[in-house]
Amino acid sequence: MNEVPALDKRAVKRADVSAQRQGVKGSQFYLGLAFFITVLVLLVFAGIKLSVWLEDEQKAPVQDIVVSGERTFIQEHKIEALIKRTQPGSFFELDVEQTHQTVEAMPWVYRASVRKRWPSGLEIYVVEQQPAAIWNGDMLLNQFGDAFDAQLNDKDLALKMQLPHLFGPGGSEQTALQGYRNMQSLLDVTDLYIVEMFLSERFAWNIQLNNGVKLNLGRTEFIDRLQRFVDLLPLLSQQKKQIDYVDLRYDTGLAVGWKTLDKAV
Structure with missing residues (x-):
């Protein structure tokens, strides 16, 4: 009986071990591949579910x-209603820039900033318009002379009575407001203040004071002419007659129109 050499036995043994290792590696490869495919499928599925969840405003609404x-004058509930009407989607879909523009377009908002607050909030900071005058009867001027459309209701009657009424051609808002401020600063030394001011198409100035007196200041040197009126006011106040108007369109002096008895009554 022929015996297998010891060297051949070791070679066979190594071959068997190598084959076993190859089989194990092959099993591990397929198991790893299966695991990878499973994880990939799960990730894709989770991504789809997440996308659906993000798009569902009922699961991720803007709550706060x-x-x-x-x-x-700015009412918080009106801002909330406006945002929910113009941005009906989820918190993640909300367009911050568009929301910012929407809020700043509100009549009483001068400036605004908008930012999201995780997980479902929205923070809005607003700078309110500061009304300085009523412009042409139906608009308002802010402190910078910019006109904005914010109709005043009956509750704002006190504001209507406090603000001066300025009238002028379109585009003259800032000129009119600055002219009003300059003239009112001269009148601050008296008990008088401007209730109405008219700036004509030719930029002639006419004002009406709280005592009913109307001043015609003309187009040029209107500040100097108003100062002349202030200087002569003590003398005019000594008159027993009531002043209807004062025409100051002269190099020196002035013309006074007195109220008749009917007007005085």
């Missing part, structure tokens, strides 16, 4: 809208 900044 916080409005800050000093406000007198």
